[in-house]
Amino acid sequence: QKEVEQDPGPLSVPEGAIVSLNCTYSNSAFQYFMWYRQYSRKGPELLMYTYSSGNKEDGRFTAQVDKSSKYISLFIRDSQPSDSATYLCAMSPGGFKTIFGAGTRLFVKA
Amino acid sequence: DAGVTQSPTHLIKTRGQQVTLRCSPKSGHDTVSWYQQALGQGPQFIFQYYEEEERQRGNFPDRFSGHQFPNYSSELNVNALLLGDSALYLCASGDRAPTGELFFGEGSRLTVL
Numbered sequence: 721q722k723e724v725e726q727d728p729g730p731l732s733v734p735e736g737a738i739v740s741l742n743c744t745y746s747n748s749a750f751q752y753f754m755w756y757r758q759y760s761r762k763g764p765e766l767l768m769y770t771y772s773s774g775n776k777e778d779g780r781f782t783a784q785v786d787k788s789s790k791y792i793s794l795f796i797r798d799s800q801p802s803d804s805a806t807y808l809c810a811m812s813p814g815g816f817k818t819i820f821g822a823g824t825r826l827f828v829k830a
Numbered sequence: 831d832a833g834v835t836q837s838p839t840h841l842i843k844t845r846g847q848q849v850t851l852r853c854s855p856k857s858g859h860d861t862v863s864w865y866q867q868a869l870g871q872g873p874q875f876i877f878q879y880y881e882e883e884e885r886q887r888g889n890f891p892d893r894f895s896g897h898q899f900p901n902y903s904s905e906l907n908v909n910a911l912l913l914g915d916s917a918l919y920l921c922a923s924g925d926r927a928p929t930g931e932l933f934f935g936e937g938s939r940l941t942v943l
Contacts, residue, residue, distance in 0.1 A: 728870070754931070763834075763920055763934035764873065808872050810932075816863050816924060817886045818932060820872030 723747050726809055726821030735830050739796040743809035743821045746790065750811040750819075753785045755794045758806045758823065767807075768794065799828045832857055834935035836921050842941045843911050851906040851938045855923030862904040863932065864896060865920040873920055879904050908940075916942045 726743045733739055741755075752771055756764035768783040770776045770792075776783045782795040792811075796803055809821040835854045843849050855862050861880045865873035875888035879898035898904045902923075908915055918939050922932035 724872075726872070756934075761939075763936045764932075765934065766931060769931055810872075815886060816861060816878045816922075816932070817875050817888065818863075819875070820865075822870070822872045 721746060723819050724809065724811060724821045727824055728822050730825040730827055732827040732829060733799055735799060735801060735828055737799050737828075739799050739803070739826060739828075741794040741796075741807050741809070741824050741826070743792050743811075744790055745792070745811055745819075747811070747813070747819075748787075748790070749813040751814055752812040753783070753792050754810040754812075754818070755781075755783055756808040756810055756820075758808060760805075764808055799826075801828050801830045804828050834921055834923050834933055836919075836935035836938050838938055839936065840939045840941075842943060844943050845911055845913060847911050847942075848907065848909045849911060849940060851908075851919050851921075851940075852903065853906070853921030853923075853935060854903045855921075856933045859923035859925050859933070860902050861924050862898060862902065863922045863924070864904070864906045865922060866890075867918040867920055867937070869917070876906070911942045913942050916940060 724745045755768040758764040773787045780797045784793045806823040808823045812818045863878040864876040867873045877887040882898045893909045895907045918937040920937045921935045
């Protein structure tokens with residue numbers, strides 16, 4: 721079993737839809753939870769960062785962490801074609817060894 | 831403010847050869863981590879350098895080695911290349927705080943023939 725499980729998709733939605741992306745994990749030592757966005761042939765860029773459980777909102781993006789269920793989510797409201805990318809969940813117990821999910825490919829159709 | 835820069839962007843090698851990839855961290859960052867990303871997969875942690883020493887290492891063989899210089903830049907060396915080493919190699923930098931926030935470069939795409 722992988723430490724971090726993420727459905728690779730692809731996920732295709734119409735423009736304006738609410739997108740829900742999810743990851744589960746098995747290591748209870750994880751304290752830091754991140755979402756990265758990666759466009760084709762580019763390096764990942766940090767979208768959201770959360771410490772421990774709770775919600776965090778930034779514009780159209782909301783990250784949720786439920787440590788009791790070992791489950792994290794990213795919601796994208798009013799999705800745009802420019803949101804089409806691969807979304808990577810990532811987790812760390814601290815320090816710099818970050819464990820990534822496989823990534824979910826998202827397509828937002830105009 | 832310069833971000834993380836990597837070189838070369840693309841390179842092709844043959845099996846058995848050796849390769850060196852280079853990385854300059856984001857201004858103000860003193861820690862560099864290297865990741866391997868195979869096609870369709872998430873990045874896999876190779877190792878992390880801080881104060882010119884390897885601090886943490888992932889599940890990679892000794893063929894993968896690195897170095898950090900006094901100016902915080904870093905090199906990743908891979909010896910005896912295998913076909914399976916074909917991947918995007920990503921460098922990420924961060925500050926000393928254990929926040930887990932990483933800033934990635936664009937990567938070096940290695941093809942082994």
